[in-house]
Amino acid sequence: MGWAATADGKEGDDGRVVPADRLAYGRPMTENPQPAAVPMSLDTFLRGVGRRAQVMAEIATRDREAALDIVQDSMLALTARYRDRDAAEWGPLFQTILQSRIMDWHRSRTRRGRWFTWLTPSGDDEDADPWADVPEQASSDPALLLERARDMETVLAVLADLPLRQQQAFMLRIWEGLDTAATAEAMDCSEGSVKDAFVARHACAACTTGGRQE
């Protein structure tokens, strides 16, 4: 089964098809960092999004088994409720479900651990500005920052150390390519918290400098 976006499209590194008319131009990230590709079937969509969802959930939970459960549960929920919706809606809908499941997992952990926890990380406050405690870039050397951004171990470790809301905004805007409205809806927060330039700049700073400040 293939993608329906365009017959002249080209499959990208992440398995999504980039429509041919978008391959020749580097669109500014403020528009949409990922080209929109419309899957032909729900199975195709789920195969394409599964590994990214697993990485997101695993970073958010630091628990491989929990992440697997969250992703499978999200896929089942999407299939049960939204399989008849327009294929272009599956991505934002799936991310809304996935991020909600991740938040549920964190709430459950917080409830279970409240008698043993002295301090709840401030960055996991659902109502807080997700970018309130992002550090400034430690270096202004573009080459050094790019080198860090290309190091998988560094990026995954730093992302895992970010407060959950920063993780979510980063993943949805920068990786999934959702627009600000869809990102805000998936995170159940205001659009102001996920403005393109703001998120991008601060997320990049966070991911290339070492994450949250205590």
Add this chain to the structure above:
Amino acid sequence: MKRESQSPLQADDRALAHALRETLNRAAKSA
């Protein structure tokens, strides 16, 4: 689509975001 007023990203920011996206794609491939 509703657009908010915003300043354009610097080229360095776009390059960083692209690099981070590529790194995450590699992570997903190896997951």
